[in-house]
Amino acid sequence: MTVSSYLQRRWDVVLQLTLEHLIAVGIAVGFATVVGVLLAVAVYRNDRAVTVLLVVVNTLFTVPALAYFGALIVLVGLGWTSAITVLAIYALLPIVRNTVTGLREVDPAIVRAATGMGMSRFGRLTRVELPLAYPVILSGLRVATVLIVGIAAIGAYVAGPGLGELIFSGLGALGTARAIPEITIGTVAIVLVALVLDGLLALLGRFSTPRGLR
Amino acid sequence: MSEPMIRLDKLTKRYPGHDGAAVDAIDLAMPKGEIVILVGPSGCGKTTTLEMINRLIEPTSGRIFLEGEDVTHVDPDQLRRRMGYVIQQIGLFPHQTIAQNIATVPRMLGWDAKRTNARVDELLHMVGLDPSRYRDRYPKEMSGGQRQRVGVARAMAADPPVMLMDEPFGATDPITRERLQNEFLRIQEDIGKTIVFVTHDIDEAIKMGDRIAILDVGSRVAQYDTPEAILSHPASAFVEQFLGAGILLKRLNLSRVEDVEVATGEWPTIDRGSTGEQARAQLRKSGRSHLLLLDDQRRPARWIGAADLERSDAGTGDLSGLGTEVQACVDLRATLNGALQEMLLNANGVAVVVDREGAYAGTLDLDTIIAAIRRMRAASPDGDVPLDPA
Numbered sequence: 001m002t003v004s005s006y007l008q009r010r011w012d013v014v015l016q017l018t019l020e021h022l023i024a025v026g027i028a029v030g031f032a033t034v035v036g037v038l039l040a041v042a043v044y045r046n047d048r049a050v051t052v053l054l055v056v057v058n059t060l061f062t063v064p065a066l067a068y069f070g071a072l073i074v075l076v077g078l079g080w081t082s083a084i085t086v087l088a089i090y091a092l093l094p095i096v097r098n099t100v101t102g103l104r105e106v107d108p109a110i111v112r113a114a115t116g117m118g119m120s121r122f123g124r125l126t127r128v129e130l131p132l133a134y135p136v137i138l139s140g141l142r143v144a145t146v147l148i149v150g151i152a153a154i155g156a157y158v159a160g161p162g163l164g165e166l167i168f169s170g171l172g173a174l175g176t177a178r179a180i181p182e183i184t185i186g187t188v189a190i191v192l193v194a195l196v197l198d199g200l201l202a203l204l205g206r207f208s209t210p211r212g213l214r
Numbered sequence: 215m216s217e218p219m220i221r222l223d224k225l226t227k228r229y230p231g232h233d234g235a236a237v238d239a240i241d242l243a244m245p246k247g248e249i250v251i252l253v254g255p256s257g258c259g260k261t262t263t264l265e266m267i268n269r270l271i272e273p274t275s276g277r278i279f280l281e282g283e284d285v286t287h288v289d290p291d292q293l294r295r296r297m298g299y300v301i302q303q304i305g306l307f308p309h310q311t312i313a314q315n316i317a318t319v320p321r322m323l324g325w326d327a328k329r330t331n332a333r334v335d336e337l338l339h340m341v342g343l344d345p346s347r348y349r350d351r352y353p354k355e356m357s358g359g360q361r362q363r364v365g366v367a368r369a370m371a372a373d374p375p376v377m378l379m380d381e382p383f384g385a386t387d388p389i390t391r392e393r394l395q396n397e398f399l400r401i402q403e404d405i406g407k408t409i410v411f412v413t414h415d416i417d418e419a420i421k422m423g424d425r426i427a428i429l430d431v432g433s434r435v436a437q438y439d440t441p442e443a444i445l446s447h448p449a450s451a452f453v454e455q456f457l458g459a460g461i462l463l464k465r466l467n468l469s470r471v472e473d474v475e476v477a478t479g480e481w482p483t484i485d486r487g488s489t490g491e492q493a494r495a496q497l498r499k500s501g502r503s504h505l506l507l508l509d510d511q512r513r514p515a516r517w518i519g520a521a522d523l524e525r526s527d528a529g530t531g532d533l534s535g536l537g538t539e540v541q542a543c544v545d546l547r548a549t550l551n552g553a554l555q556e557m558l559l560n561a562n563g564v565a566v567v568v569d570r571e572g573a574y575a576g577t578l579d580l581d582t583i584i585a586a587i588r589r590m591r592a593a594s595p596d597g598d599v600p601l602d603p604a
């Protein structure tokens with residue numbers, strides 16, 4: 001069986017798995033963005049708190065994926081929840097790091113000017129600091145997305161969603177006719193998903209960044 | 215004195231871990247509608263003093279009064295909306311257009327879009343920027359001088375009674391700076407705000423200030439007075455040193471022709487209708503080398519010398535063809551420095567002084583200016599003679 005004949009017969013399954021992959025990554029990145037940005041906003045003014053947070057997030061990042069999956073199977077069982085939780089944990093590092101950096105790189109004179117005009121702390125954050133940090137935050141988001149598209153493949157181990165299923169199914173059936181097409185299609189599809197998402201986020205950055213910051 | 219707009223009472227700032235106070239118990243009263251300049255060497259505490267007024271820096275002790283109200287402990291955000299602030303580094307928001315930048319405070323105050331837009335255009339006009347051209351630009355698409363104007367416009371947006379300005383024209387070349395200064399003085403004539411203006415440039419202080427506070431380290435007030443009074447009576451060696459070497463020329467810039475004695479009988483004058491004979495008689499009687507021909511509106515027209523009169527047919531002919539045209543006249547409101555310039559350009563070494571209507575008011579010569587300079591020197595700390603007779 002060739003790749004193309006496999007695709008002809010089972011394109012609906014491939015499409016289904018690709019969509020699942022996208023959804024899982026999307027949910028994980030969305031979740032990590034909310035949590036990561038909130039954490040960064042909470043600590044960025046305080047050097048010591050920043051250090052602590054970065055150490056924690058870094059440590060979480062260095063734990064191997066299989067260890068997480070093992071632990072999560074025990075805690076929450078097999079399925080989407082485990083897989084997405086792990087992805088979100090990995091996505092946290094680039095997002096937290098970039099948000100902290102972006103917020104800290106805002107020119108203090110600009111923030112002072114805002115304060116001097118009577119802008120409240122919340123106003124300063126939402127109208128000045130976060131918009132100015134936005135390009136840096138977005139590039140963290142891009143890194144996180146591409147990163148977890150790859151990691152998501154491992155999620156199939158815990159019966160998670162996505163293209164990993166195709167690869168693992170192929171690996172389990174080595175020697176049979178469908179093994180090579182499944183592994184190939186799964187791998188290539190993951191690479192394509194990563195490239196497409198990266199491109200889309202780059203486009204988003206281009207169109208959503210105000211002209212004054214470009 | 216009536217209630218000052220701003221009054222600082224023993225205002226002090228100490229930074230933890232630093233010896234001495236950055237601002238050491240400053241007392242200062244800033245009258246309504248005046249430009250008060252804080253000037254002093256780098257690091258003397260000008261910015262710290264200014265930023266305690268809007269509580270960007272919280273004072274360690276002392277009190278701040280705004281129109282008699284103690285604002286040392288009121289809500290700082292509310293306080294700041296009553297005071298425009300132009301920060302030393304301008305600090306425009308790079309992600310917002312010029313219009314959005316200027317609209318910052320109106321938006322916080324909840325103005326509707328129509329009122330805000332009208333105000334933005336009005337302000338852009340005021341600072342000399344064409345609204346249709348610049349409204350939608352971003353700060354990085356403007357020159358340094360233009361950005362500085364926008365910074366000033368943004369601080370004025372909600373028409374606060376008080377403006378705090380920290381070296382607002384600092385980072386520009388001398389020509390742009392001069393232009394911004396003149397424009398700002400013109401705007402201030404209309405708006406009459408109370409302005410606290412920080413600079414380290416004594417010339418800017420003298421030019422812009424209704425009152426100048428010369429500050430020494432720790433924001434200690436070395437002298438607080440009008441530019442005229444400071445220049446004629448520097449209170450200490452520190453002030454004198456800070457005023458620098460060109461003090462007399464600076465003083466000449468502040469004194470006006472009307473402040474000194476304009477000589478009215480020094481040079482003979484003659485009407486257009488007079489004859490050559492009359493002119494010669496006038497000239498002989500005065501014993502001077504030239505006389506001044508005035509036109510029908512008594513405006514100075516020509517300098518006529520004895521030799522010019524010899525050449526003409528005695529008793530006949532038109533005097534207005536003789537001698538040399540009076541080049542430039544100085545107004546009574548001109549500075550002595552300006553008069554000196556004219557004098558040096560004029561062949562006779564005199565400047566012709568005219569009143570507001572352009573009619574002849576007298577003459578000013580080098581001796582008068584030298585006498586004025588002498589009086590200024592006598593008025594320096596060792597002597598005590600005021601320059602102005604008034």
Ligand SMILES: Nc1ncnc2c1ncn2[C@@H]1O[C@H](COP(=O)(O)OP(=O)(O)OP(=O)(O)O)[C@@H](O)[C@H]1O
Nearest residue numbers: 229232236254255256257258259260261262263414
């Ligand atoms: N945050 C701070 N912590 C400690 N010391 C400070 C702080 N800010 C200012 N200082 C010190 O306080 C003094 C006054 O500073 P300030 O900025 O008011 O000076 P300045 O007169 O505005 O100077 P310049 O003309 O250079 O702007 C300086 O000696 C400065 O080093």
Ligand SMILES: [Mg+2]
Nearest residue numbers: 260261262302
């Ligand atoms: Mg300063």
